[in-house]
Amino acid sequence: MSGERFTLDTNLLVYAVDADAGEHHDMARELVDQAVEMDCVLTLQVLGEFFHAVTRKGRMPVSDAADQVHDWQTLFPVVSSRSEDLDRAITAVLRHGLPFRDAMLWSTAKAAGVTVLLTEDLQHDRVLEGCGSATPLFSPEPLGGESPGRAKETKTRSVLQ
DSSP: OTTOOEEEOHHHHHHHHOGGGTHHHHHHHHHHHHHHTSSEEEEHHHHHHHHHHHHGGGSSOHHHHHHHHHHHHHHSOEEOOOHHHHHHHHHHHHHHOOOHHHHHHHHHHHHTTOSEEEOSSSOTTOEETTEEEEOGGGSSSTTSSSOTTOOOOOSSOOOOO
16 A cells, blocks of 8 residues: 555544454554554544544543644644635535535545545545545554554553543
């Protein structure tokens, strides 16, 4: 998959810190670790959604969630939406029936040159305007590298309660 640019969806980041997610946790942690070594960006939208998802109802202490977001901002380039991305997202909702949240993520990622959006929310191998989606937790080698579960130092905190 060399030459590809990736981004990760919120659900993968949540699994990466949720030790109670079992195999999904292990696979998502490995995926994030692999992504650090590849051409991968995170969207500001996803980091915000992650923070909201893990701090609501006290699932993760706010300070731990903030530290994790900061770590990912250090490890990955972070891209933000522009007004053109909003227009393209609305068009994707109208033409392709995407939920708005997914359309906005896709549009922002596309504008950043992302060719593969790693998510569980969109159809696997669906391609819209050159940006495809993949469901990496069901692949034996999510980014074409080693299989998940390989022991190594991780860049993701496992503190979700």
